[in-house]
Amino acid sequence: MKFKLFVEGYTEQKAIPAFLKRWLDAQLEKRVGIQAVRFEGWQELVKDTPIKARMYLEGPDKKDIIGVIALLDLYGPTFYPKDKTTALERYHWAKEELERQVGHPRFRQFFAIHEVEAWLLSEPNLFIPKIKKALPNKPPEEVNFNEPPAKLLERLYKQHTKHRYKKVTYGRELFSQLDPNQARSKCPRLKVMLDEMLKMARNRMS
Numbered sequence: 590m591k592f593k594l595f596v597e598g599y600t601e602q603k604a605i606p607a608f609l610k611r612w613l614d615a616q617l618e619k620r621v622g623i624q625a626v627r628f629e630g631w632q633e634l635v636k637d638t639p640i641k642a643r644m645y646l647e648g649p650d651k652k653d654i655i656g657v658i659a660l661l662d663l664y665g666p667t668f669y670p671k672d673k674t675t676a677l678e679r680y681h682w683a684k685e686e687l688e689r690q691v692g693h694p695r696f697r698q699f700f701a702i703h704e705v706e707a708w709l710l711s712e713p714n715l716f717i718p719k720i721k722k723a724l725p726n727k728p729p730e731e732v733n734f735n736e737p738p739a740k741l742l743e744r745l746y747k748q749h750t751k752h753r754y755k756k757v758t759y760g761r762e763l764f765s766q767l768d769p770n771q772a773r774s775k776c777p778r779l780k781v782m783l784d785e786m787l788k789m790a791r792n793r794m795s
Contacts, residue, residue, distance in 0.1 A: 590619075590621055590622070590653055590654070590655050590790070590793060590794065591621055591622030591623060591624055591653060591654060591655060592621065592622070592623045592624070592654070592655050592656055592657070592658050592786065592789075592790075593624055593626055593642075593645050593654060593656075593657045593658070594606055594609070594623050594624065594625045594626065594657075594658050594659075594660060595625075595626050595628065595634055595638060595641070595642070595657065595658065595659040595660065596625050596626070596627055596628070596634075596660055597627075597628055597630055597631045597633075597634050597660075597661055597662070597665075598627070598630070599627070599756075599757045600705065600756050600757050600760040600761070601625065601627070601660060601705060602625040602627040603757060603760070603761045604705075604757075604760050604761040604763075604764035604765070605625065605660065605705060605764065606623040606624070606625050607623075607764070607765065608708075608764045608765075608767060608769060609623055609769070609783065609786065610622075610623045611769050612769035612770065612773065612783055613783070613786060613787060613790060616787050617787070617790055617791070617794070618794075619794060621655060621790050626641070631661055631662070631665055631666045634659065634661060635661075635666070635668065635687065638659050638687065638690070638691060638698075639690050639691050639692075641657075642657040642659070642691045642693060642696045643691070643693060645657055646693050646695055646696065647693075654695070655695070655786075655789050655790050655793045656695040656696065656697060656786075656789045656793075657691075657693075657695065657696045657697075658696075658697050658699060658782075658786060659687065659696070659697070659698045659699065660699050660700070660701065660705075660782075661683075661698075661699075661700050661701070662700065662701050662703060662704040662705065662737075663676060663679060663680060663683075663700045663701065663702045663703045663704075664703035664704050664734055664737040665704075666683070668683070669682065669683065670682065676702050676703065676730070676733070676734075679700075680700050680702060680778065683698070683700065684698045684699065684700065695789065697782075697785055697786075697789070699778070699781070699782040699785075700778065701778070701779070702730040702776075702778050703730070703732065703733060703734060703737040703738060704737045704738045704739050705738075705760075706737075706738035706739045706741075706742060706756075706760065707729040707730055707732055707737075707738045707776060708729065708764075708767065708772040708776055708779055709729075709738070709742075709760075709763050709764070709767060709772075710724060710729040710732060710738055711729045711767075711771050711772040711774075711775035711776055712767055712768060712771045712772065715763050715766055715767060716763075717749075717750070719749040719750070720742075720745050720746065720749055720750070723745050723748070723749060724741075724745070725741070728775060728776075729772075729775055729776050730776050730777065730778060739754070739756060742754045742759075769783070
């Protein structure tokens with residue numbers, strides 16, 4: 590059985606399924622699959638998810654699908670109401686709104702606060718000493734809209750290595766080394782996502 594994971598870019602497509610799967614497989618008696626479905630940016634994901642989610646959840650292979658999970662960065666989308674200004678206000682509003690649009694019990698919308706690269710910041714030892722030393726001393730999900738995690742890493746790599754942070758290449762390598770339990774313990778919204786996926790998997794397998 591497997592999840593369909595809707596993502597908005599190449600980093601998420603290449604790196605995130607294996608990262609999530611490592612944690613889930615350690616909790617389950619049977620291994621699950623996670624198949625990424627990449628969209629061309631957040632606009633396309635938001636627009637097409639209601640149709641595509643139902644296509645998978647109600648199609649001929651529906652018995653093999655645990656659920657459809659859509660994952661977006663909180664940083665980037667511009668559909669938030671003007672009165673939703675904090676990260677959590679935007680998170681809760683957008684999650685509820687997009688799940689309402691799909692309206693299926695086996696669909697879940699999640700957001701990385703503020704980008705999936707925040708999860709990498711939960712384990713500073715992944716980075717070379719110069720980068721590690723320069724990382725902000727704050728919880729990963731509080732690296733905010735002003736300089737979100739990927740932009741922070743781009744700046745630090747340029748300053749301390751004279752090289753650009755290659756989002757897809759480096760992201761895939763770093764996520765393959767990241768301990769999911771470490772990231773889960775330091776990123777509350779990631780914990781919510783993993784715990785919900787685990788619950789969904791156990792329900793389908795029981």
